[in-house]
Amino acid sequence: MKAYEVCDTKGLDGLALNKDRAEPTPGHGQIVVRIRAAALNYRDQGVIKGAYGYTKFPVIPLSDGAGEVAAIGPGVTQFKVGDRVASTFFQGWTGGRIPANASKNSLGGMVDGVLAEYALLNDIGAIKIPDHLSFEEAATLPCAALTAWNAIVTTGQIKAGETIAILGTGGVACFGLQFAKIHGAFVFHTSSSDEKLARARSMGADVAVNYRTTPDWDQEILKQTGGDGVDHVLEVGGAGTLEKSMNAVRQGGSIYVIGALAGPGSINPRMINRKSIRLQGIHVGSRDMFADMNRAIALHKLRPAIDQVFGFDDAKGAYTRQQSGAHFGKIVIAV
Ligand SMILES: NC(=O)c1ccc[n+]([C@@H]2O[C@H](COP(=O)([O-])OP(=O)(O)OC[C@H]3O[C@@H](n4cnc5c(N)ncnc54)[C@H](OP(=O)(O)O)[C@@H]3O)[C@@H](O)[C@H]2O)c1
Structure with a gap:
């Protein structure tokens, strides 16, 4: 089969197509x-640069x-050949508390991932996808969508x-916007x-703040909430934005x-x-989540915001698009 392999930590130069x-x-x-x-x-940008200590090479x-289930091993009862499924980020976190070794079982890091014609998954590491979604749409769910869902819901x-403040318009943020809106x-x-x-507004964002032209976006949020601040912040910026997020959140609010x-x-x-801020770390989510x-995506017929779909042979173009920061929502590779 054809599969991409990350062979070392040289960035895109270390990403090779094995035919x-x-x-x-x-x-x-x-x-x-x-x-x-x-x-x-x-x-995935960090994986090709060796930013994570747990990566194996080649991966x-x-x-x-x-995609569709192509073969099942002994003992698999919940899937049959032909079922439409998505991978789960962690191959071993079904529910309850996150296991201590969860990262060691994350796809595309320590365990072979999905940029290939076929992928080997645990049966507890896959899940059926909503009927109304295309494969391109369903492929966006396992990490970004689930992270936003775990955080917000x-x-x-x-x-x-x-009220919630959502930072940026990348994958996690766009799902955060959709999940926040279906919850009112x-x-x-x-x-x-x-x-x-403008695109975020068309998806339901109530107030839009440009953090380039309004670097004190925290003050703007405080002003627009009568000085109270927001109940929740979906914090994707980290140390560089956390202080402003703490300004923008209300007393007793959650980040x-x-x-x-x-x-x-x-x-x-x-x-x-x-x-009395609750600072809550989030690490993707479990299969139960x-x-x-x-269920919520199917009920509300939600469709993920997809920036662009690249062909399999142009996978490096997809990485480059993400590196540019010009994207809105998710970048997909058709296989
Ligand atoms: N903890 C977890 O389980 C988990 C799961 C998924 C992702 N993450 C992390 O969450 C972050 C987002 O991931 P992603 O996959 O959604 O990334 P992404 O799709 O590449 O999103 C990048 C977008 O973030 C926005 N951004 C960049 N710098 C920003 C800043 N200083 N302030 C506010 N927004 C900024 C930009 O949007 P604009 O151009 O609109 O400004 C940029 O296009 C990454 O750090 C990722 O590692 C963590």
């Missing part, structure tokens, strides 16, 4: 999926894929009438681009600490106790 890799065969409790589409996450990259328990929340959305903010897009910065821990999310 003659052996097709996987399923062992006990495993399935093989004919991958039809895969989606990029910010993490088939990307955690997020969708499972952990954050967002309620109608509450009021969304403050920030971006570096007015054009992207979901997800990403590190904004580089270094400083944090004053006094504000955390003075404002994925099932809950899929």
